Amino acid sequence: MKRDPDASSAVRVRGLSKAYGKRLAVDGLDLEVGYGEVFALLGPNGAGKTTTIEILEGHRKRDSGEVRVLDADPGQAGRAWRSKIGVVLQDASDSGMLTVAETVRMFARCYGRSRPPDEVLELVGLGDKVNSKVRTLSGGQRRRLDVALGIVGMPELVFLDEPTTGFDPEARRQFWDLIRRLSSDGATILLTTHYLEEAAALADRVAVLADGKIVAVDSPSKLVQHVNSAATVQWMEGETMQTVHTDCPTQVIRQRSTDGAELAELTVTRPTLEDAYLQLIGWA
Ligand SMILES: Nc1ncnc2c1ncn2[C@@H]1O[C@H](COP(=O)(O)OP(=O)(O)OP(=O)(O)O)[C@@H](O)[C@H]1O
Structure with missing residues (x-):
């Protein structure tokens, strides 16, 4: 995977702030995610996780602070940068009339390089659903499709916002295997989750957010020991x-x-x- 040798971190955030009206959703956040790390953002509802991730993805404007993602400012980066980023949003768009395979193929065409759609669908456990219309999928199956769309472009950095919401326990374990595989292939992974055992199983480090501020960052085992x-x-x-x-x-x-x-x-x-x-x- 080609990297800027001078860039020490995949994600570097200094003093990031974002308000919605009078409500300060992100409050002077500092964050560093190393290349190849699996990093989890944890925090209660409304802590500012999605806002932070959307700013890092370039989908939301910040009010202040410095943000570098794969050595570019997401607010200004272009198509080449975007093709290195994989995104799994909390509320994915609905392409209900297409089949599962057609949807993945459509996304694959947007990238310069991509994984074969059939392989991606196997990876996310939708191998037997390739010809099903997206609108006929269950909630958990649709979430798996979201994950497939996020990784089909072989991204260097994958953002996953609550990726396993609605997964049954078996699907969650399969997803963990998938994340480990992406990670061992060299991808950097930044995810949010409300499942603490998911963060403990997957993340090299976690950050705990509350009221838009980071209250702790460390490996899961060290966080437990400290507390x-x-x-x-x-x-x-x-x-x-x-x-x-x-x-x-x-x-x-x-x-x-x-x-x-x-x-x-x-x-x-x-x-x-x-x-x-x-x-x-x-x-x-
Ligand atoms: N588009 C918006 N307009 C106004 N307020 C918003 C908007 N998006 C988020 N907020 C507010 O900003 C704060 C942070 O929201 P955010 O979605 O970033 O939190 P979160 O940690 O991702 O929460 P959750 O775990 O529920 O997904 C919340 O108080 C929320 O109500």
Whole structure:
């Protein structure tokens, strides 16, 4: 994949702000996404994720700040730049009368280079729907088609805004495999999601946004450690659930089970990215 050797990051944002009327949706945001990274933007409804992504895609004007995406200003970049970007919008356009294959072929023609449409449809799990009219697809299948349209141009950088909303669990796992494959092929991926386990499974780093500001950026495991690394050990004694928060769960279990007896209904749980996220946005 051809890259500007002087550009250190695929995405570089400094002091980005955007208001809608009096409402400041993005408030002095700084963000850096390295080439080849899978980066997740997390945050509650209205935090400013879509606004940020749309500015990075060149679909929305910013009020202030510096933005470089693949070493260009998205507000001014032309067709050559656009062909290196893959976009999966939250509300995709409706090409209901076309078939699935026709829709992907139509998009493929817009790019200088593209993946074979049949291959893309296999990749997103729509191999058996090529001749179906788009309007007959289920919500989750249509979302898969959105993803197909976002990646058919072999983009260097893929923006995915809530890509797996409406996916069943199996489709979500298939999508994760697809993202890993795109990533191992060298693509940079910036996604938003409300599924914390999705971010934990996929992202090299996550940024947590609240009220248009970044409250934390790190790898999922480091974010969890920063916020709370203690494990929770629970077991039943008679009718009572015993709970111990500890950094040394093995020791706790040994102490409580000196004669080697089973501790009833024993569980050891670690904080998840979701626990860390809820603390970071002040909901826990
Ligand atoms: N076109 C618009 N006109 C006016 N206000 C808008 C517009 N788009 C977004 N907003 C407001 O800007 C704020 C940020 O919205 P945005 O869609 O960027 O958040 P988000 O983090 O993507 O939310 P969600 O998780 O619900 O998709 C919200 O308060 C929203 O109401």
